[in-house]
Amino acid sequence: MITMDDIIREGHPTLREVAQEVPVPPTPEEVALGQEMMEFLKNSQDPVKSEEMNLRGGVGLAAPQLNISKRIIAVHVPSGDPENEEPILSAVMYNPKILSHSVQDACLGEGEGCLSVDREVPGYVVRHAKITLSYYDSEGNKQKIRLKNYEAIVVQHEIDHLNGVMFYDHISKENPFALKDGVLVID
Numbered sequence: 648m649i650t651m652d653d654i655i656r657e658g659h660p661t662l663r664e665v666a667q668e669v670p671v672p673p674t675p676e677e678v679a680l681g682q683e684m685m686e687f688l689k690n691s692q693d694p695v696k697s698e699e700m701n702l703r704g705g706v707g708l709a710a711p712q713l714n715i716s717k718r719i720i721a722v723h724v725p726s727g728d729p730e731n732e733e734p735i736l737s738a739v740m741y742n743p744k745i746l747s748h749s750v751q752d753a754c755l756g757e758g759e760g761c762l763s764v765d766r767e768v769p770g771y772v773v774r775h776a777k778i779t780l781s782y783y784d785s786e787g788n789k790q791k792i793r794l795k796n797y798e799a800i801v802v803q804h805e806i807d808h809l810n811g812v813m814f815y816d817h818i819s820k821e822n823p824f825a826l827k828d829g830v831l832v833i834d
């Protein structure tokens with residue numbers, strides 16, 4: 648069971664490493680890790696469990712955040728509609744890769760948070776608005792999906808972790824809220 652104690656924080660060198668690809672199909676150990684990462688995200692979004700286990704809410708998690716330098720991410724993005732239990736996106740991705748992206752950029756209007764960053768870092772994190780992504784699932788099947796808006800932002804944030812990139816690396820130093828024309832602000 649993953650808890651906040653298992654999540655390394657900024658300053659830990661592993662967060663600045665480029666993570667290693669996993670074999671296809673992933674090993675049973677890597678499949679189990681992916682399942683644990685998904686369970687953490689669901690627990691972190693559950694009002695009762697997150698309270699009991701003192702979890703910070705997250706919709707994405709990358710293996711390097713657990714000090715495991717492997718190209719594995721989990722994303723679980725709820726619909727946000729209490730009537731609709733179906734998440735917008737729920738997947739454990741092995742060796743995820745952005746194949747192509749929109750010219751248009753986007754950012755979260757409220758900025759980004761990260762489970763490995765125990766502070767607020769204000770500013771727009773400008774990313775691709777739409778991405779075409781390939782990844783392998785736990786059985787080793789190659790998946791290819793297109794994402795936009797919030798779920799595209801989340802996946803880009805988590806893939807950044809596989810390349811040693813933190814969200815605040817993207818925030819402009821001189822003006823954190825500077826926005827070029829045409830950047831979609833997602834609220």
Ligand SMILES: CNC(=O)c1cccc(C)c1Nc1nc(N2CCN(c3ccccc3Cl)CC2)nc(N2CSC[C@H]2C(=O)NC)n1
Pocket residue numbers: 691692693703704705706707708725755757758759760761762767768769800801804805
């Ligand atoms: C500084 N301002 C802010 O953080 C920020 C401030 C306001 C709004 C947003 C939208 C912000 N931004 C932001 N909010 C989130 N959550 C909102 C709360 N939610 C959640 C929390 C509890 C239960 C269920 C859930 Cl669903 C979990 C997800 N998540 C991310 N990110 C960046 S991409 C990866 C993703 C991530 O999982 N981070 C841990 N950014």
Ligand code: NI
Pocket residue numbers: 760761762763804808
């Ligand atoms: Ni993060």
